[in-house]
Amino acid sequence: MEFKNNYDISCDYLSYYGLIQALPITWKTTLRGQNLVKIKESKLVTICNTKKETRATYMDLIDEVCEFPHNQVNKWEEELNNYFPIAQWQNLFQNIYITAKSAKLRYFQFQILHRTLVTNRKLKLWNIKNSELCSFCELETERISHLLYDCLHVKIFWYRVKKYVSEQPGNQFNPYISKEDFLLGFSGDNRLVNLICLVTKQYIYSCPGNFPNFAQYINKLRDIKHSELYIARLGEKYEQLESFWDWLK
């Protein structure tokens, strides 16, 4: 009891030393070293007061390690000839995690915002391809914005997708979506628009060389519905997500 009171821990002496003995020697060396990350007291209080300690610690580390991607953001603003306040950009980055549950979809939008998607323009710069022209029209330079939005073949396909989704009963899909919203995400509270835009962009990107095929796309959308529901099956908001997808049969 004295041991418990002195060290403010809830296990007994034997369990405590049993745990210490079980630690790998490399961990102990690191813990005794001088390079430990110093955690501020206020952060420790936050971590102790939450039920999800690992998540709180992770978010805290992200805040310290992550830098705002100013270069990429500036390039997008230059290319789209539009300026967005930092708060809106932060909202767009956070939207990645609200829009989809699939890590693959999230990572795809992350690549768009960080401008790391590989296009023919980059492949030509790296001397991997002879041509920087678009894989679909072979007329314009293949930049992210051309390949995913400006290309005539993509525009026709996107028009068909918007028409199809907005005609399905039971959803609130608004087909009037700007180029900025399509590429970067919709910063307002409209998850369906963001999700349809994201799935469409990923589908277009995955079929260079072959023109986008509408029937194939709808099958992909159904697959995504099933995988999103599968990922959410154990979560508290499963029923909410099920009714969100109800329009797609």
Ligand SMILES: [Zn+2]
């Ligand atoms: Zn094109």
